[in-house]
Amino acid sequence: MKIIDWYILKRFLVTFLFTLLILIPIAVAIDISEKIDNFLEHADLGFYQVVDEYYKNFIIYYANTFMPLALFIAVILFTSKLSNNTEIIAITNAKVSFTRFLYPYFLGATLITMVSLLMNHFVVPSSSKTRKKFEKEYINSRKQKNELKYINDFSLQLTDSTYIFIRSFNTQSNSGYDFTSEVYNGLKLKSKLVGDNIKFNTKDSVFTLQNWRKRQIYKDRDSIFSGNKLDTVFSFTPKDLIYKSALSQEMPSDELMKFIRISKKRGVKNLNAYLVEFHKRTSLPIASYILTIIAVALAFRKKRGGTGINLAIGVAIMFIYVFLMKISEVLGAVADVNSLLYVWMPNFFFGSLAIYLYYYAKK
Template identity: 80%
Template sequence: MKIIDWYILRRYLVTFLFTLLILIPIAIAIDVSEKIDNFLEHTNLGLEEILNDYYKNFIIYYANTFMPLALFIAVILFTSKLSNNTEIIAITNAKVSFTRFLYPYFIGASLVTIISLGMNHFVVPNSSKVRKGFEKKYLSNTREKNDLKFISDFSLQLTDSTYIYLKNYNTETNSGYNFTSETYDGLKLKSKLSADNLRYNTKDSTFSLTNWRKRLIYKDRDSIFKGNKIDTVFNFTPRDLIYKSALSQEMPSNELIKFINLSKKRGVKNLNAYLVELHKRTSLPIASYILTIIAVALAFRKRRGGTGVNLAIGIGIMFLYIFFMKIGEVLGSVAGVNSFIYVWIPNIMFGLLAIYLYWNARK
């Protein structure tokens, strides 16, 4: 790398970190103003717990979320400054092409992308688990808590031949009622196990059935057994009963992939909300390259109005990207659609814009 490459790369990273450090305190200030009443409601909640369990993980989540925005603004700011100071004119007069000029930018974008990919796939999910646990304990309203606490009319396919059904289940007490497990041989029912009550034992991962009845169906007769209580094992845990899209944010990618594959085998039909979260963890960091090209192409030439005009155009483009990204996430979560395509649509659209601006800037 030449001296000019190190100069641009250093300015790239310093301006990026500076922009990120401006955005994070703003987000914290807004969040504190919204949640201060909730914090004061809990007299047993100390400052150390708020900072360690909530705001530390809040910073991790939003720092990663703001990375593309901070990157885009940073590139426009310091590239516009290079242009206004006629430094770019000196570079082009030295026979440096626009493509070669992008070299240090792409090194910087690669560093940001690698960090963001690692954060998205492994660090942020574990951090979100702690943060959401804090929110559930101190900040959630009664309705939100009940959505995760009570599960009703739930059915699940455990294997190709075994199905279960629960009328109601409480995730806090690990107990439910009106439980049924059916085993089939093709379309023919082979056995049926029913119980009035069911309780999960976390120590040994077994289920206790109360007032149970088991029916075995043979070719010419049936056998019926019953009892007051029996402990048995099933190929599921209470966590498998909760299909809330918010839970996907708490799973590292390897765990999320296993969960999706297992849920598909169990016959869960709509997992698109989980697939959207998985695809988004890769698509957003990759956008760093696209946004870098757009930002450099916009700020490469000196404009009347200077940095302010470039920044206004850039922020407008950035909000359009976020708008299309959110639309893609919503549409990608609908059952029956290809979630991968919808999540990547913003990158495809703005990738085409980046190519157009790149060819135009080369001229």
């Protein structure tokens, strides 16, 4: 690397860190002003616990979320400063092409992308689990706490031949009613177990059925058994009933993919909300390269209005990118669509814009 490369890379990373360190305290200050009443409601909640269990993980989450925005703003600010100081003119007069000029920027974007990928796939999910547990206990309203309490009309494929259905289940008391388990031999029903009530015993991982009836189907006859109480085991737990798309944010990527594979085998119909979360963890960090090209191309030439006009255009572009990203996440979570395509759609659109600006800046 040449001296100019080290100069650009160092100033780029310093500006990026400076921008990130400005955004994080703002987010923390806004959050404190919103939640201070919730903290004061709990006399047993100490300052160290709030910092250790909540704000430490809050900073990890939002530092990762703000990385693309901080990178984009940092590139615009730093490159605009180079342009206004006519340093870029000196660089181009030295026969340095626009492509070669991007080299240190791409090195910086690569470092940020690698950190963001590591955080997205492993660090942030584990951190979010602690943060959301704290929110559930001290911040969220009773309605939010009970959001995952009741599960209605839930069906699950346990094996290739075994299916269960539960009309309603309370995850707090681990009990429910109107339970059905069906075992098939190909397309033919082999046996059917029905219980008016079902309860899971966490101590021995056994399900207890009340007022149960079992129908065993043979080739030439059927047998029906019944009783008041039946202790049995199934290859699922109440935890399998309460997985929601929000909980996918708390699973590291390896655990998330394992859950998706198991759910597919069990016949869960729509897993796109989980797939959106998984694909987003890669698409957003990769956007760092796209946003870097756009930011450099915008600020490469000196404009009337200087840094202000470049920053205004950049913020507008970033707002459109975030808006499209949120729309793509919602559309990608709909059943029977290609979630991968929808999650990457903002990158495809802005990638095309980056290519156009790149060739325009080269002229």
